[in-house]
Amino acid sequence: MTFNAAVQRRLTIFAFLLVPVTFLVVLNIYPVLQLFWISLTDFNSINWRRAEFVGLRNFIDLFTFDRDLLVPMTRSLYYLGGSVVQLILATWFAVVLNQKLPGSRMFRTILFIPFVLNAVAAGLIFKNFLELNGAANDILQLFFGEDFKVTWLDSSKPYSNLSLAAASVWRYLGFNLVVTFGALQAIPQDQYDAARLEGANQWQQFWRITFPSIRLVLLLQFMLSLVGSLEVFEVPMLITRGAGETSTFAITMIETGFQNRRAGTAAAMAVLMLAVVVIVFIITRLINSSRTAMKEPL
C-alpha cells in the first residue's frame, strides 16, 4: 500500500503526536478531571463505590467548620517573603557576576548547585546546618558565647517557618540567578558605556538601564514565586516533616487525603489552590501583554 505525500505527512505528524498526547491525557488531563469530580463527592480514599455525590458541600465546609484546613495557607506568606528576598539577592548577585570579574563563573556554579542538588540531599544539608548542635549555632556561639542556642527548627514555634523559608531561599536562589543573569547578558555593553560617558554612576546605571531591561523577567519570576509559595511542600516535609506550625497547605492537603481519608475534602482544597494559581497566571499575562504591547522591543 502506498500513500501520497499529503497523507504520509499527516500520518507522520499523527505518529509523532500519538505518544505525548496519550501521556498527556492519561497522566494529566484524566487525573485533573477526576480531581474535579472527587471534589464533589465524599470519597474516603479507599472505596470508590461508596462515594456519593455531595455537590459543593466540601467547598462550603472548607469555609465553615473545616476552616482550620485553610490556616496553613497563611504560612505561604513566609515563603513569599523569602522569595522576594531571594529575588533581590539573586538580582544583586547576577549584576555583580555580570561584571566579568575573575572567578565569576565559579561563584555562579556554587550558587546554582543547591538547585540541581537532589531535594532530599538539600533538605538534609539544611537540617544538619540548623540543628541544635548544627553549624548555624556553632558559628553564632563564636559571637554570642557558649550558651547561645536557638532551636531553629522547633516546629511548635511560628519562627521555624523563617528557618524553612531561608532553606528555600538557599535552594532556589540559583534558579533566579541563572534566569536573571541570562536577561542581563542580553543588555548590550554599549548602553552602559554611553551612560558612563554621560556621567551615570553604578546605581544610576542599574536603575535606569539594567532594571528596565530585566523588569519583565523579574516580574515573571515573582509570579512563579507567588505560585510556588502556595505549593511549598518538599522543604518543610524534609526538614520538619511538616509538623505543627510548619505544615503548609500542600502538606495539609496530603494529610487530609491520605491519613484522614477525606479525599473529597482534599480534592476540594486542590481545586481551590488551582483556582488561585490560575488567577495569578491570568493577572501575570494581563500585565505582561499590556507592557509588551506598550513598551518593550521585540
Next chain:
Amino acid sequence: MSFLKLENVSKSFGTFKALDDVSFEAPAGAFVVLLGPSGCGKSTLLRLITGLTEDHDGEIYINERRVTDMDPKDRKVAMVFQSYALYPHLSVRKNISFGMEINRVPRAERDRRVAEAARALQLEPLLNRLPVQLSGGQRQRVAIGRCLVREPDLFLFDEPLSNLDAKLRHDTRVELKHLHQRLKATTVYVTHDQHEAMTLATQVVLMQDGRIVQIASPMELYARPVNRFAATFIGSPAINLIKGALGADGRFVGGGLDVAIPAGVLDGPAAARPAELGLRSESVRIARDSDAHQTIAVDYIEPTGADLYVNGKVAGQDVVVRVERTEKVRPGDHLPIRWQLDQALLFDADTGVRL
C-alpha cells in the same frame, strides 16, 4: 594651537600590542578620521580618548586639559556608538535628555536644549517615539542629538554608518558633513571605509597594526601616500602596481615598460633599486597612433555610469584602467594605453616606502 593632542599613546591587552606609540594633534574644529583595516587599533584609540578603556601609556589632552587619568564623564566628550546604544525603554526625548537628567540640569534648560537639538536634526515629530519605532537613520540622528545637547568639547563617532544601507549611508554622510560645517565641533571619527574618510575628514590618521602610517589631508593622502599600504588602502579601484626596477638614470624598467620617470615624482634623487610603479586607474588614457606605452587585453568591463572601469591584463599582470563611458570597449579587445607618468608613484619593492 592643538585642541586634541595624543602623546606616545600605547596600549596592550595581555601580550597583544593594540596601540604602539601613537601621537597626533588636531586643531579646534578639525574632523579627524581614524582610518584603517579592522584590527588596526582605531577603535581602541577612540575608547582611550573616551576613557572607557583605561590603563595606557602616554598622555591625552583635550582642549588644553590633561585627561589621561580622568573619568570618562569628566572629559567632556560625547560619542555616537556603532550600535547607537539608545536606551530601548526610553522615548527619543528621554534618550536625548538622559545625561542632563543624570547631571541635574534644570528642567527648563533641558527642554530648551532638547528642542534645539530636535530642530537641528529634524527629530521634532519623533520625540515621543521609542527607539524600536525608528528607522536606522532616525536612530542615528537621535544618537547624535544625545551628543549635541551635552555641548561637549569633542565629538566621537565609532563606525556610525556601518549599520545603514548604501543610500542612507550616503545621505547620513552628507548630513554629518553639513552638521560639522555648521557646528565647527571638533570630531574624531572611526571608520574602515576609505570613502567616508575621504569625503568627511579634514585630517586622516591612517593606521595599521597599532601604528600610525600617515597623517594627512584626504587629497594629500591620495596624491602622496607615504608607502605602498597607504597607496593601496586609499582609492577605489585599488592602485595598479607594476613590479620592476628603478635605474640610477631615472628610468623604470619592468612589466613591459621602459620609461623615464618625470621630474617631481620622486622625492629624492634616483638610485638604482628594485621598485614598484604605482599607477591609479585614472592615470591613463587610451593611446592614439603610436604613443602607446602598452596594450591591455580586456577581460571584463565595469560600467559605473559616469565611467567604465576596464579590467584586463598588461604584460600578464592584472590592471584596472578608467576610460570615458563613450569608449567602445568589449571583452577580448586589445586596447593601446598611455600612462600619465607625472601622476605615478614609486615604491621601494622591499620596504614599500615611497621613493
